[in-house]
Amino acid sequence: MKCCDLITGAKVPRFIGGIETQLTVLAKGLVDEGCDVSLIVYDHGQRPEEIVDGVKVLKAYGLSGGIRGLRWIDRAKSLWAAMRRADADIYLQMGAGVETGLVGLGCNRVGTSRRHFIYCLASDLDYSDMLSRGRLGWEGKAYLWGLRRADLVVAQTERQRQGLQKAVGVNALVMPMAAAAHPVSTAPARNGEHNFRRVLWIGRPSKEKRLDWLLELARRCPEFQFQVIGTANSNTEYETRVLGEARQVPNVELVGRVAGQDMHAVYQNGRILCNTSIREGFPTTFLEAWSYGLPVVTTFDPDDIVARNGLGRVSCTVNDQANALRELHADPEVYGRISQAAKSYYNENHAISAVSRRFRLAFDVMLGQRQPVNECAVYV
Template structure:
């Protein structure tokens, strides 16, 4: 797969509203999720291998058709643009559809549950293109639990999911859910991660912080990390993340008020994607408190550095995988395990080495993109799309 691209290789379009600020870190935004990080790695690596790659993203002031690392960016509407009641149709649908046409790709890819999946599926049916949906969270495949605000968008999402030429799951549980609830077969392709260029490992003795990184949402249960910091005052805790990009900030403000009284806790607020890595460099332990996830990028950021993870969410890989790190079911078990690992440096370092070994063998970008390209080329071949229509309309 690393070889030269053949003449028949499909062109790829990643439909990702918030991806541009990741591709261009100079763009100032206050929200970036894990799905954007994954698409950043995959799109850049595909472009590096010679594939035609484009991105359809919101209008953050960039020039339409601009190129970053050989990835061409087509913009839709500005964030928040339009009048309530009509903005779903214009400018959102109209500008999205126009950007999809300008991209003129063979394969269109959507990651995250939402109305985009349905719209892109309709577009691909209309113009005989290949549509790929990639799960980003376990609830993407659980009816009634989708992280989608409007019923209209749920209906569009489920239409798109059911009409995808290929469904990609991040873990075994997602495969099982897709098969059980939607009668869909899927390909398992886990997340990937690359250490920054010039990465220099921090010596173990200088890794002193217990770290939590995510967007502040109720199902992430950040209040449990606050309780952990309060219960273990001898250790330094750092909490990285800002409020969700939808809804009010009342939940985030409540967390800030509670954190203010915990002297050994630093709450950073939102940190740009390209700057989060520095917090992992200095961590000796990473904590996840979520009820559910997909495959958190934060696990890979920790594991790549030999930082062990302790999680209330049980991660699942393939059927044969024994996942590294520590998994607990209650806050009391979390407190006990963190206390144990912080009191036993040898055990903590050994667990971190096992995490790093697992990362190197399963989650490096080149290996994951090999699997990704094999899957989408097969899907494009079997969908039989005619790629001659869009540019004529």
């Protein structure tokens, strides 16, 4: 079986976000499941084709160049050319955008017969704001056109499935995404009092992620050290202001962008992951933190998974988050119980092997190689 993941939305090498991380992990897992996997990415100066960890990486178009309003013609041609080089049975794309429509159309153009198309929701925005995005809503229309032509739509949560059905009448299958497990290390884990008080905040300092909440939390909890990982994608008034404020808070450290291979040390030396977002999809950072046994203190709880499975604390106010941090720090027994639950939940639901196996089963059903099985839709 040949399948192709498309991460043309990845601004490589400027940043790697949740979509790019999850698709890269899934691609490697599908190789282990016996699939012939290609990744299509932006052209950032690399060779046209490379092999990385058994995955064929094909470049499509660059981020710049072309006449605004007309550049998508050249980009579509470049994307479809990369799809032809992949020559896959199934094309999988994640994250709402013009690419969704282009991939849906491309599946009719890459061979003598139509190829299968899978679309994966990345965020709750995929069934709300993205439907009207772009000038005169053209990007949202292109996205919806492709969405309706997908042979299978995958949601990460039941909330996403219901939201998509209500918004546009499209059915989705709920399947969890994967995150890479932490590497085996002989280094001491979270040693020292300083590390035991380190709270991680990972993401873009955009308005919907509310870094300003974290700054207020840091002011109320001077006994903790808050480490902010990530950089702004643009220079909005909010991002400029909040990063300036962060530099004035003594117990906040702005680390900036961290390469994927260096995130192990970040999680290894953290104590708790804090999330202050208004809304998300299913944060990859949650999965990564749980693989290390880190509890999450969060304002966003996808499908109430954190609360139902005892994976941290859900807090609706800054004051509640402060209380949660102090509770987890003060009671080693509670912390240990949550830490173990987090590791178990990750291993059972989001380990690469488990998720890749579910996707492989879904692929087999799509290609008529086996009967549908409930395992494809398991989500705890």
